[in-house]
Amino acid sequence: MTSTKIKGLICRECGKEYPAVSLHVCELCFGPLEVQYNYKEIQASLTRKKIEQGPKSLWRYVDLLPIMGEPTVGLHAGFTPLVRAKNLGDELGLDRLYIKNDTVNHPTLSFKDRVVCVALTRARELGYETVACASTGNLANSVAAHAASAKMQCYVFIPHDLEAPKVLGNLVYRPNVVEVEGNYDDVNRLCSEIAGEHNWAFVNVNIRPYYAEGSKTLAYEIVEQLGWTAPDQVVIPMASGSLLTKVWKGLNELHKLGLITQMGTRVHGAQAEGCSPIATAHKEGRDFFRPVKPQTIAKSLAIGNPADGYYALKAAAESGGAMDSVTDDEIIGGMTLLAQTEGIFAETAGGVTIGVLKKLVKSGIIKRHEVTVALITGNGLKTQDAVINAVGHPTRISPSLVQFQKTFNLSKTGDSHE
Amino acid sequence: MVKIRIPTPLRPLTGGKSEIETHASDIQAMIESLNGQFPGLKSRICDDSGEIRRFVNIYLNEEDIRFMKGKDTPLKDGDEVSIVPAIAGGAHS
Numbered sequence: 001m002t003s004t005k006i007k008g009l010i011c012r013e014c015g016k017e018y019p020a021v022s023l024h025v026c027e028l029c030f031g032p033l034e035v036q037y038n039y040k041e042i043q044a045s046l047t048r049k050k051i052e053q054g055p056k057s058l059w060r061y062v063d064l065l066p067i068m069g070e071p072t073v074g075l076h077a078g079f080t081p082l083v084r085a086k087n088l089g090d091e092l093g094l095d096r097l098y099i100k101n102d103t104v105n106h107p108t109l110s111f112k113d114r115v116v117c118v119a120l121t122r123a124r125e126l127g128y129e130t131v132a133c134a135s136t137g138n139l140a141n142s143v144a145a146h147a148a149s150a151k152m153q154c155y156v157f158i159p160h161d162l163e164a165p166k167v168l169g170n171l172v173y174r175p176n177v178v179e180v181e182g183n184y185d186d187v188n189r190l191c192s193e194i195a196g197e198h199n200w201a202f203v204n205v206n207i208r209p210y211y212a213e214g215s216k217t218l219a220y221e222i223v224e225q226l227g228w229t230a231p232d233q234v235v236i237p238m239a240s241g242s243l244l245t246k247v248w249k250g251l252n253e254l255h256k257l258g259l260i261t262q263m264g265t266r267v268h269g270a271q272a273e274g275c276s277p278i279a280t281a282h283k284e285g286r287d288f289f290r291p292v293k294p295q296t297i298a299k300s301l302a303i304g305n306p307a308d309g310y311y312a313l314k315a316a317a318e319s320g321g322a323m324d325s326v327t328d329d330e331i332i333g334g335m336t337l338l339a340q341t342e343g344i345f346a347e348t349a350g351g352v353t354i355g356v357l358k359k360l361v362k363s364g365i366i367k368r369h370e371v372t373v374a375l376i377t378g379n380g381l382k383t384q385d386a387v388i389n390a391v392g393h394p395t396r397i398s399p400s401l402v403q404f405q406k407t408f409n410l411s412k413t414g415d416s417h418e
Numbered sequence: 419m420v421k422i423r424i425p426t427p428l429r430p431l432t433g434g435k436s437e438i439e440t441h442a443s444d445i446q447a448m449i450e451s452l453n454g455q456f457p458g459l460k461s462r463i464c465d466d467s468g469e470i471r472r473f474v475n476i477y478l479n480e481e482d483i484r485f486m487k488g489k490d491t492p493l494k495d496g497d498e499v500s501i502v503p504a505i506a507g508g509a510h511s
Contacts, residue, residue, distance in 0.1 A: 013471065013472060013473060014465070024505070025473075025503070025505050026473075027427070028462070029462070029465070029471050029473065029474075030427070030471065030473040030474055030503040030504065030505060031471070031472065031473045031505075032473070032505055288472075288482075288484050290482065290485065307504075307505060310472060
């Protein structure tokens with residue numbers, strides 16, 4: 001079954017239209033291309049009920065995703081828990097705080113599983129046999145895993161200084177793992193050159209218009225899980241700025257299609273202080289940013305030249321959202337706070353989100369009674385080194401009841417429940 | 419003289435030249451001068467209202483002119499200007 005829901009690609013800047021091929025830059029004005037939908041046609045058949053009866057994955061929103069046929073790659077991604085975070089809310093002074101928990105996304109434990117299943121399904125539709133990506137780690141893991149299951153050839157390009165678990169999390173799927181001597185921005189530049197020479201589907205280069213749409217599903221899920229209401233705000237970590245841009249787009253689509261009647265959500269952006277080109281521009285009231293050389297433990301967010309920085313600034317401004325950044329210590333503080341209040345072990349990017357959430361509450365931008373959602377996009381097991389000095393050590397004892405009780409100051413009978 | 423580096427996607431308009439030298443007092447005058455030599459170049463760099471397109475970066479001696487005076491940024495002898503599309507292209511279609 002071939003759908004006509006996709007009209008083609010359109011330049012976000014000058015409006016020049018293109019067919020739905022693998023192309024990401026406007027040949028006239030160099031603006032980024034995005035997918036254009038036939039919203040009228042989609043609206044005619046899309047209802048809450050239809051979505052609710054769909055699969056328990058992000059493919060329940062297939063009508064709003066840029067593939068022509070049925071999904072073929074990554075059938076179980078998405079539909080992650082929206083956790084009512086009462087303990088963390090108590091700690092921060094929020095009555096209605098939720099964590100969108102993509103630390104348990106399938107199959108590689110980060111929100112990248114959302115974008116990759118869309119990108120690879122589309123890449124197959126376009127006839128590609130080889131997939132590739134430039135990555136700060138999580139994306140590479142997801143591309144490698146999905147390529148293995150889809151039996152596609154795979155090259156992943158990563159900076160040379162990634163966390164060991166993210167490197168191993170590529171190698172185990174047997175793709176070609178290319179470690180580039182440089183930072184993510186160097187990797188990205190190299191991949192653009194390679195994409196010009198080899199006819200491969202680079203998910204975040206020539207397939208980017210399709211790939212990026214997968215992030216919208218975070219917005220759809222949050223709204224559905226809140227009983228088809230839009231939250232007052234979402235706090236979103238920013239690397240390229242694409243995620244924030246697409247969450248904002250997703251919310252607007254649901255409103256435009258009449259699936260929600262009201263949408264006054266503010267989208268707030270979170271960055272690490274050691275790599276905050278977007279948050280800095282926002283603070284200084286500019287709509288352009290100065291690229292930086294990243295210096296942060298939040299390596300998954302270490303993009304110094306963010307491709308969607310301008311649109312992230314625009315989305316935050318349109319929605320009335322704020323942006324802020326946090327230090328490495330505040331990131332670690334955010335990670336341990338989330339773990340110790342909600343039992344969720346997030347990677348460093350999650351620490352950035354929680355750190356900025358805390359700051360926005362303190363400064364009065366986020367208010368106690370408002371429905372607030374924090375996006376936690378990756379799993380702490382991949383960035384254990386970041387917290388290794390902040391979590392203490394186990395208490396070592398010999399296998400002796402007496403020593404145990406002595407060590408923990410437990411009286412012999414007093415604490416017994418027997 | 420000011421030296422201007424031309425990015426690959428614009429070279430079909432400059433007869434394949436990757437570097438061009440010109441006399442110009444500021445960025446605006448430089449763009450007009452380039453367009454005089456290579457008609458059509460301005461419309462790729464600037465939008466209909468004459469503003470530099472958002473996804474075209476212009477660097478004067480490695481600094482983004484947005485952080486200086488934009489189009490009015492003065493040029494002097496020996497300056498080097500680079501025109502760089504913000505998003506690298508070159509993908510198959």
